Amino acid sequence: MKKNYLFSFTKKTANAKLGRGMSATYSSSNTCPKACPFLKNGCYASEGFYTRLHWQKIDSGERGITFNELIKKIKALKQNSTLRLNVAGDLPGNNNKISPTYLNKYIEATRHIKAYTYTHYPIHIHNNLKLLKQANNSNLVINVSTECENDAIKSVENNLPTVLVVKSTETRNSYKLKDAKGNIKGTVLICPQQTKGVSCTDCMACYNRPKNIVIGFKAHNATKKVNEILEKIKQ
Secondary structure (H helix, E strand, C coil): CCCCCCCCEECCCCCCCCCCEEEEEEECCCHHHCCCCCCCCCCCHHHHHHHHHHHHHHCCCCCCCCCHHHHHHCCCCCCCCHHHCCCCCCCCCCCCCHHHHHHHHHHCCCCCEEEEEEEEECCCCCCHHHHHHHHHHHCCEEEEEEEHHHHHHHHHCCCCCCEEEEEECCCCCCCEEECCCCCEEEEEEEEEEHCCCCCCHCCCCCCCCCCCCCEEEEECCCCCHHHHHHHHHCC
């Protein structure tokens, strides 16, 4: 069954965290894979006040544009513009499988700009790993979102840019990512926006960094709920 996706596009966002000059998109919530542990349960996009309201209006059809309209707007951006895809939502897909049709259009539309996003689609299902590598090798940076260190290590070992959700109580700004035998597999760097107040525009680490640097995001908004989910995942 074909899903009816809707999107929004802002050429220059007023979002202070993203920073001046950054363009941004939202995708309707039916793009979110069922594998995401925060789906309707602690998702930052559904907990933040203004983000939630905007996302709800896209889902209801009160706001939003079609995918083809979105692609036209992305292609019209100037060379080397910065774009954060999916402030809310994810990549289009079905049954936890990324849609290659939609992804290829994203790849083609973002070749001339600095575009990045995050995904909760699991890398071990169907062709997801192959598609994610294809995108990242084509200048569209898709960070693999993880919730436990083992999954983060698997993503790093597949040479994919990786992010890790950590508890709100995390006090370190960075720490070594180790496997069960104590071998160092990378370094977790807590998002500079959370530790230093640096905007995404000024940081851009989620777009360009060594693959063994995992960006850690401390739980915010529904912190108690997210902390509990992370604790269960690690048990």
